[in-house]
Amino acid sequence: xxxxxxxxxxxxxxxxxxxxxxxxxxxxxxxxxxxxxxxxxxxxxxxxxxxxxxxxxxxxxxxxxxxxxxxxxxxxxxxxxxxxxxxxxxxxxxxxxxxxxxxxxxxxxxxxxxxxxxxxxxxxxxxxxxxxxxxxxxxxxxxxxxxxxxxxxxxxxxxxxxxxxxxxxxxxxxxxxxxxxxxxxxxxxxxxxxxxxxxxxxxxxxxxxxxxx
Numbered sequence: 001x002x003x004x005x006x007x008x009x010x011x012x013x014x015x016x017x018x019x020x021x022x023x024x025x026x027x028x029x030x031x032x033x034x035x036x037x038x039x040x041x042x043x044x045x046x047x048x049x050x051x052x053x054x055x056x057x058x059x060x061x062x063x064x065x066x067x068x069x070x071x072x073x074x075x076x077x078x079x080x081x082x083x084x085x086x087x088x089x090x091x092x093x094x095x096x097x098x099x100x101x102x103x104x105x106x107x108x109x110x111x112x113x114x115x116x117x118x119x120x121x122x123x124x125x126x127x128x129x130x131x132x133x134x135x136x137x138x139x140x141x142x143x144x145x146x147x148x149x150x151x152x153x154x155x156x157x158x159x160x161x162x163x164x165x166x167x168x169x170x171x172x173x174x175x176x177x178x179x180x181x182x183x184x185x186x187x188x189x190x191x192x193x194x195x196x197x198x199x200x201x202x203x204x205x206x207x208x209x210x211x212x213x
Contacts, residue, residue: 033145035062035125041069044088046077057088061125062145064107066093079106096120096161098153109153112199115206117174118155119198124148152198164192167201177208 041056046068055068066077066086077083079095086093092111097104109120126148131141152164156174164170167185170192171178184190184204190197 031143031145033125033147035060035127035145037061037123037125038089041067042089044068044086046086047084048082049084057086059091059093059108059123061123061147062127066108079108081106085111094120096153096155098122098161098163112152112195113202113206115202116157116209117202117205119202120153120155120161121150121195122153123150149193150195152192152195154202164198167192174205177205180208181205 037059039058041058044055044057046053046055046057046066053068055070057066057068059065060067060076063076064079066079067074068077069075077086081095081097083095086108093108094111095106096109097106098109099105100107107122109122112119112121124147125145128144128146130143135141153161154164154170155161162170162173167190168182171181171185174181181201181204185201188197188200190201192198
């Protein structure tokens with residue numbers, strides 16, 4: 001048995017069915033919304049070492065798990081630094097160490113742009129429990145999954161992952177082209193909370209550095 005197939009066998013034994021996981025995490029009552037960025041499974045590929053697995057994939061942002069199908073069943077894949085990347089549809093996810101709540105964790109991040117400077121997004125979905133008379137009209141508010149704003153991170157080459165707090169502090173950590181980046185960010189009014197603008201900013205820096213290579 002190959003190392004990759006052995007890994008998948010271990011995953012099958014150690015993980016549980018997705019439906020069971022959701023039931024444990026959120027209870028069995030009616031819930032509004034979904035824990036996925038996209039509920040549909042999309043054809044994709046899981047890359048581990050020099051091995052690949054072509055399968056149908058979706059991302060559970062609430063539990064920070066990749067879900068894929070194996071022999072007609074849904075299987076969960078925990079984030080691991082030994083996993084190279086997961087690609088499905090137009091999205092690519094990688095695993096990274098990051099800090100949250102004072103702890104170091106390993107999680108899935110969507111790659112938004114890559115080069116000397118790589119931009120990643122941590123997608124979040126939170127679970128809000130049911131609330132008695134929680135609606136404005138006095139009716140009960142059902143439990144729900146709710147999408148939170150993405151949090152953006154970046155890394156310079158193979159350096160440590162850093163969260164984007166504001167553009168000024170981000171530029172200060174970049175080793176070169178600081179003057180050009182400052183002017184560009186001011187001219188384009190780059191917001192650290194808007195995905196398209198952050199991609200535009202990182203693509204600009206990578207275009208500057210690629211022309212000097």
